[in-house]
Amino acid sequence: MNIIVRPNAEKNAIGKYDEARDAIRVNIKAPPEDNKANIEVIRLFSKETGKKVKIVSGFTSKRKCLKIED
Numbered sequence: 001m002n003i004i005v006r007p008n009a010e011k012n013a014i015g016k017y018d019e020a021r022d023a024i025r026v027n028i029k030a031p032p033e034d035n036k037a038n039i040e041v042i043r044l045f046s047k048e049t050g051k052k053v054k055i056v057s058g059f060t061s062k063r064k065c066l067k068i069e070d
Contacts, residue, residue, distance in 0.1 A: 001066045005041060007032040012044050023063065032062075041066070 002023035009027035017024050026044070030036035038055055041064065045053040051068050058064030 001068065003041070003064050003066060005032075005037060005062050005064060007037040007062075012040060014044065014048060021063075038064075 002021075003026045004018065004021060004023045006025065006027050008031055009029055011027065012029050013027045015025035015027060026041060028037050028040045028044070030040040038059060042053050042055065045066060045068065049068055051070065054067045054069070056065040056067045
């Protein structure tokens with residue numbers, strides 16, 4: 001699953017699918033430093049899906065690829 005992260009947002013939220021970018025927009029309260037935003041992305045998607053989530057690529061980018069495991 002491709003996502004585009006907007007760090008330093010007002011609240012954590014999974015937004016709409018952006019067809020042009022083929023990704024879901026995600027707002028994260030945490031800043032993009034010391035892996036804080038990545039940790040929040042994993043927590044948010046794990047909570048929403050009830051499954052284990054990993055970042056596959058994009059560790060230092062706003063554009064990330066997530067893997068949701070069974």
